[in-house]
Amino acid sequence: xxxxxxxxxxxxxxxxxxxxxxxxxxxxxxxxxxxxxxxxxxxxxxxxxxxxxxxxxxxxxxxxxxxxxxxxxxxxxxxxxxxxxxxxxxxxxxxxxxxxxxxxxxxxxxxxxxxxxxxxxxxxxxxxxxxxxxxxxxxxxxxxxxxxxxxxxxxxxxxxxxxxxxxxxxxxxxxxxxxxxxxxxxxxxxxxxxxxxxxxxx
Amino acid sequence: xxxxxxxxxxxxxxxxxxxxxxxxxxxxxxxxxxxxxxxxxxxxxxxxxxxxxxxxxxxxxxxxxxxxxxxxxxxxxxxxxxxxxxxxxxxxxxxxxxxxxxxxxxxxxxxxxxxxxxxxxxxxxxxxxxxxxxxxxxxxxxxxxxxxxxxxxxxxxxxxxxxxxxxxxxxxxxxxxxxxxxxxxxxxxxxxxxxxxxxxxxxxxxxxxxxxxxxxxxxxxxxxxxxxxxxxxxxxxxxxxxxxxxxxxxxxxxxxxxxxxxxxxxxxxxxxxxxxxxxxxxxxxxxxxxxxxxxxxxxxxxxxxxxxxxxxxxxxxxxxxxxxxxxxxxxxxxxxxxxxxxxxxxxxxxxxxxxxxxxxxxxxxxxxxxxxxxxxxxxxxxxxxxxxxxxxxxxxxxxxxxxxxxxxxxxxxxxxxxxxxxxxxx
Amino acid sequence: xxxxxxxxxxxxxxxxxxxxxxxxxxxxxxxxxxxxxxxxxxxxxxxxxxxxxxxxxxxxxxxxxxxxxxxxxxxxxxxxxxxxxxxxxxxxxxxxxxxxxxxxxxxxxxxxxxxxxxxxxxxxxxxxxxxxxxxxxxxxxxxxxxxxxxxxxxxxxxxxxxxxxxxxxxxx
Numbered sequence: 007x008x009x010x011x012x013x014x015x016x017x018x019x020x021x022x023x024x025x026x027x028x029x030x031x032x033x034x035x036x037x038x039x040x041x042x043x044x045x046x047x048x049x050x051x052x053x054x055x056x057x058x059x060x061x062x063x064x065x066x067x068x069x070x071x072x073x074x075x076x077x078x079x080x081x082x083x084x085x086x087x088x089x090x091x092x093x094x095x096x097x098x099x100x101x102x103x104x105x106x107x108x109x110x111x112x113x114x115x116x117x118x119x120x121x122x123x124x125x126x127x128x129x130x131x132x133x134x135x136x137x138x139x140x141x142x143x144x145x146x147x148x149x150x151x152x153x154x155x156x157x158x159x160x161x162x163x164x165x166x167x168x169x170x171x172x173x174x175x176x177x178x179x180x181x182x183x184x185x186x187x188x189x190x191x192x193x194x195x196x197x198x199x200x201x202x203x204x205x206x207x208x
Numbered sequence: 209x210x211x212x213x214x215x216x217x218x219x220x221x222x223x224x225x226x227x228x229x230x231x232x233x234x235x236x237x238x239x240x241x242x243x244x245x246x247x248x249x250x251x252x253x254x255x256x257x258x259x260x261x262x263x264x265x266x267x268x269x270x271x272x273x274x275x276x277x278x279x280x281x282x283x284x285x286x287x288x289x290x291x292x293x294x295x296x297x298x299x300x301x302x303x304x305x306x307x308x309x310x311x312x313x314x315x316x317x318x319x320x321x322x323x324x325x326x327x328x329x330x331x332x333x334x335x336x337x338x339x340x341x342x343x344x345x346x347x348x349x350x351x352x353x354x355x356x357x358x359x360x361x362x363x364x365x366x367x368x369x370x371x372x373x374x375x376x377x378x379x380x381x382x383x384x385x386x387x388x389x390x391x392x393x394x395x396x397x398x399x400x401x402x403x404x405x406x407x408x409x410x411x412x413x414x415x416x417x418x419x420x421x422x423x424x425x426x427x428x429x430x431x432x433x434x435x436x437x438x439x440x441x442x443x444x445x446x447x448x449x450x451x452x453x454x455x456x457x458x459x460x461x462x463x464x465x466x467x468x469x470x471x472x473x474x475x476x477x478x479x480x481x482x483x484x485x486x487x488x489x490x491x492x493x494x495x496x497x498x499x500x501x502x503x504x505x506x507x508x509x510x511x512x513x514x515x516x517x518x519x520x521x522x523x524x525x526x527x528x529x530x531x532x533x534x535x536x537x538x539x540x541x542x543x544x545x546x547x548x549x550x551x552x553x554x555x556x557x558x559x560x561x562x563x564x565x566x567x568x569x570x571x572x573x574x575x576x577x578x579x580x581x582x583x584x585x586x587x588x589x590x591x592x593x594x595x596x597x598x599x600x601x602x603x604x605x606x607x608x609x610x611x612x613x614x615x616x617x618x619x620x621x622x623x624x625x626x627x628x629x630x631x632x633x634x
Numbered sequence: 635x636x637x638x639x640x641x642x643x644x645x646x647x648x649x650x651x652x653x654x655x656x657x658x659x660x661x662x663x664x665x666x667x668x669x670x671x672x673x674x675x676x677x678x679x680x681x682x683x684x685x686x687x688x689x690x691x692x693x694x695x696x697x698x699x700x701x702x703x704x705x706x707x708x709x710x711x712x713x714x715x716x717x718x719x720x721x722x723x724x725x726x727x728x729x730x731x732x733x734x735x736x737x738x739x740x741x742x743x744x745x746x747x748x749x750x751x752x753x754x755x756x757x758x759x760x761x762x763x764x765x766x767x768x769x770x771x772x773x774x775x776x777x778x779x780x781x782x783x784x785x786x787x788x789x790x791x792x793x794x795x796x797x798x799x800x801x802x803x804x805x806x
Contacts (some may be wrong), residue, residue: 068260069258070264071264071265071287072264072287072289072309072312072629072630073309073312073393073394073630075264076312076313076356076393077392077393079359079360079371079375080375080378080379083359083371083372083374083375084372084375084376084378084379085372085375085376086376086379099258099259099260111287112287112289114285114286114287114288114289114633116285116286116288117257117265117286117287120256120257120258120286124258146294146305146306147289147290147291147294148294149289149290149293149294150290150293151288151289151290151293152289152290169394170393170394172392
């Protein structure tokens with residue numbers, strides 16, 4: 007989407023208002039109409055516009071498990087690294103109202119079915135960020151009590167390494183997710199797991 | 209599951225007979241005659257593992273009568289990581305990162321408890337500069353932990369501004385940790401025998417600036433919260449537990465000090481050079497949530513005093529023990545000395561061996577008494593590491609604290625209890 | 635607390651509770667340990683709390699240890715603290731894996747509630763008289779006692795280039 011800025015003559019506010027009114031009423035003639043349309047309208051696909059809106063207004067699910075949760079709260083709550091610059095500051099605690107699940111912390115075997123249930127309660131489109139080493143691949147805990155990576159029971163879109171990842175790293179991960187959303191929300195994990203064309207049935 | 213409905217054994221002294229009395233009849237002993245017959249219905253709900261107000265994945269099986277909490281049963285284990293079992297498979301040096309991730313807000317304390325336990329088994333002396341550096345970082349970590357506590361506790365109660373302020377100031381403390389240890393969290397800075405590296409130039413100046421800033425910031429927090437009528441109404445008079453009950457439940461730390469009992473391991477059984485510092489232990493009077501809040505804020509101020517004294521009086525010398533069998537030799541020696549090379553090789557591949565024995569060392573973490581038990585069997589890996597976590601034991605006080613409180617006050621109680629589920633579940 | 639103090643305590647416990655109760659004392663690196671027989675743990679802790687000349691009124695920690703290969707395998711430690719004298723004492727019992735039963739101290743020290751449940755969960759030691767003896771950290775229906783030394787560590791083998799072709803992959 008390319009945005010061209012040109013100085014419009016008659017850029018007085020009142021004049022612009024009258025022109026907009028005329029446009030909507032269908033009263034503008036040939037080259038007036040063309041000029042106005044060029045300067046005021048943007049053509050894009052519906053999917054692109056939808057993705058642009060979705061990526062800039064992610065609602066993370068408020069879900070913190072362990073030490074990475076502290077860094078996640080720092081990302082949301084600290085004025086230095088602030089997630090509201092990216093539109094994702096609204097943390098919804100109900101999975102029905104959230105679309106981004108940030109798995110921050112180690113996933114123990116007792117907690118795994120609960121996370122799966124939360125994931126299934128979220129509505130499509132939904133994304134998962136595995137934050138930290140413990141949720142990406144069990145980190146340093148190669149033992150009986152930790153699920154060896156959250157992607158054993160959830161499709162994960164972005165893996166953010168670190169123990170715990172710096173707030174900047176998490177923000178970079180969210181920005182990458184935004185790029186991915188902008189591409190195509192249906193792809194992402196489906197591309198990686200060779201599951202194109204499938205639908206999730208809970 | 210039917211056995212979830214068994215009553216908790218919260219009352220002191222009626223342990224054995226509590227079970228023979230069925231649950232509904234125990235409820236009738238509570239005088240609520242003003243309510244009619246239809247209000248006696250008890251509702252058991254799950255304040256589940258995923259909830260904004262539980263600090264981590266804590267599941268509270270709550271029995272409510274209307275809005276009043278009658279009984280609470282904490283169910284834990286949702287972040288159980290098997291840290292203690294994993295530690296048996298690692299060399300002593302490598303156990304330190306595992307143990308740090310237990311109580312994940314006070315990571316230096318976990319590392320110190322373990323290092324001190326191993327040092328007592330090795331009979332190793334820590335040089336004075338290392339001790340003072342340890343105290344410096346411990347107190348900075350205490351400040352950071354209390355800041356995060358006040359940020360999330362105020363968030364639970366509704367004063368959301370404290371979240372921004374607390375996280376902002378915590379970032380300053382984490383910058384200091386990044387300067388000395390390389391990471392904001394879980395820095396692996398404490399090693400057996402001392403600290404891993406000396407503080408860099410510029411650290412002292414930044415810490416002094418931090419201390420000066422924090423004094424005014426604490427005043428700002430108090431002016432925001434302490435004179436706020438809503439805050440005072442919500443915290444004063446709620447969550448009272450008498451000191452004797454808390455002592456029987458094994459509760460230590462700011463919860464105990466809020467009731468007036470001045471037990472602080474830094475003063476009572478000093479370790480790591482704490483006897484050289486001049487600070488007071490804040491103690492409350494009544495033991496309600498307001499006292500807990502004030503005790504922790506005051507502890508932050510006292511920690512700032514200790515940090516200043518540590519910077520003023522930092523002795524010169526080595527920052528880690530000279531014993532090459534335990535601590536790595538400095539890098540420049542590896543090029544010239546053969547013994548240094550051999551020691552380095554041995555320490556990195558196999559690790560140091562600890563003669564067989566057991567030790568239990570307890571320190572004062574921001575939440576209470578943090579103890580570490582190490583069983584050594586003569587090899588390079590510990591045979592058992594157990595951390596006596598303060599949050600695990602303090603959680604047993606929750607049913608006492610929350611009995612007969614409204615649900616909103618119950619959330620305040622959980623917030624003021626300051627459980628860290630990483631430590632509870634290990 | 636020093637070695638002689640520990641011997642005096644052992645003496646007093648033998649006189650009051652019974653002669654075969656104390657099976658040994660150990661003072662190592664500044665830590666005093668009193669070994670007692672398993673079935674008399676409760677009496678010893680009760681005596682130390684109430685009747686002793688220097689009472690130990692706080693129980694700080696109950697934790698279990700697996701002493702494999704030394705028999706009897708399972709050990710339970712009770713860390714006692716005296717706030718008046720700022721001193722610690724450790725009471726230790728050993729039980730075998732075949733019949734790991736120890737009387738509970740939950741009525742003397744309510745702090746042992748969660749901690750004994752954890753010892754049961756991790757080692758399988760049943761505390762007789764505990765009102766709520768079930769698993770606390772592991773899922774309710776978990777089988778096995780994880781912290782015992784012969785319980786496998788679990789997890790997954792780490793994939794290096796030398797063993798990658800030999801390990802089963804999830805998409806096979």
